[in-house]
Amino acid sequence: MNDEILDRLLNARKFEPANDNLAYRIITKAKNRSWMNDQVSIWDLVKGFLSPKQAFAMAIALIVGLYVGGMLTQSATADSEYQVSSFLEINGDPL
Amino acid sequence: MATELQKLTDEELMELILNRNDNAFAELVTRHVKQFYSIAYRTLFDKNDAEDAVQEGFLKLWDKPTMWNPNKETKFTTWFYKIVINQCYDNNKKKRPLNLNDTMEVADESIDVETSIEDKAKIQAVEVYFRKLPKSQRTAVNLCFYQGLSNNEAADVMGLKLKALQSLLMRAKTTLKEKLHKF
Numbered sequence: 001m002n003d004e005i006l007d008r009l010l011n012a013r014k015f016e017p018a019n020d021n022l023a024y025r026i027i028t029k030a031k032n033r034s035w036m037n038d039q040v041s042i043w044d045l046v047k048g049f050l051s052p053k054q055a056f057a058m059a060i061a062l063i064v065g066l067y068v069g070g071m072l073t074q075s076a077t078a079d080s081e082y083q084v085s086s087f088l089e090i091n092g093d094p095l
Numbered sequence: 096m097a098t099e100l101q102k103l104t105d106e107e108l109m110e111l112i113l114n115r116n117d118n119a120f121a122e123l124v125t126r127h128v129k130q131f132y133s134i135a136y137r138t139l140f141d142k143n144d145a146e147d148a149v150q151e152g153f154l155k156l157w158d159k160p161t162m163w164n165p166n167k168e169t170k171f172t173t174w175f176y177k178i179v180i181n182q183c184y185d186n187n188k189k190k191r192p193l194n195l196n197d198t199m200e201v202a203d204e205s206i207d208v209e210t211s212i213e214d215k216a217k218i219q220a221v222e223v224y225f226r227k228l229p230k231s232q233r234t235a236v237n238l239c240f241y242q243g244l245s246n247n248e249a250a251d252v253m254g255l256k257l258k259a260l261q262s263l264l265m266r267a268k269t270t271l272k273e274k275l276h277k278f
Contacts, residue, residue, distance in 0.1 A: 006275070010225075011240055012214070022146055023128040
């Protein structure tokens with residue numbers, strides 16, 4: 001076999017067909033990674049302002065705040081329901 | 096936006112990617128994915144592994160675009176061939192060694208339909224023996240024949256001097272000719 005024939009045979013198979021979805025998959029993964037990196041940067045930003053102890057204290061304060069807030073809202077709702085039912089008992093239903 | 100990006104060169108797209116422009120990244124991937132998949136497939140001989148290598152190569156580029164040095168006078172494709180080929184070698188190290196039976200199975204889906212049966216047989220024989228060549232010779236043949244790079248570009252991708260690359264090609268062709276003497 002001479003060089004010319006071998007070159008022709010080697011050139012005969014140029015490209016393997018790639019999966020059509022490959023580009024889409026790569027682009028999607030890269031975009032998802034950007035989103036995750038953004039989340040990390042927000043955390044880095046928080047870490048920049050607060051020490052771990054301060055962050056822990058803030059998290060506890062937030063949980064306690066939400067709990068107390070929830071209790072107060074519940075109690076205010078119960079109060080207003082009681083006031084409405086008392087009003088209806090005394091004055092009758094205006095409708 | 097997409098058509099504007101299509102007019103840009105690879106190197107201009109890389110400048111945008113350095114500024115985290117994901118549309119530029121998408122354009123670069125769409126433009127070159129088949130070309131790099133092709134070299135990955137011809138290095139690993141497995142579709143899934145080749146897809147993984149190309150994907151990991153592009154994601155490395157996206158995660159760390161500063162790997163690309165715009166001041167170096169290298170074409171993007173020449174530079175990225177190095178990334179993909181090294182990724183293939185790394186992935187291959189982690190895997191089991193190639194089973195000889197795998198290498199004997201040569202799909203002929205990419206051979207032109209109009210190629211004669213005799214030529215198809217010859218091309219498949221070339222492929223079988225090509226897969227048995229040493230790694231560096233295979234890479235040299237891949238770059239120069241299948242990817243159509245010039246000898247200078249291929250030498251650059253492989254980090255070799257031109258003479259060393261020519262020697263690899265010569266040895267690969269001599270081996271193939273010896274093996275295929277009956278044709």
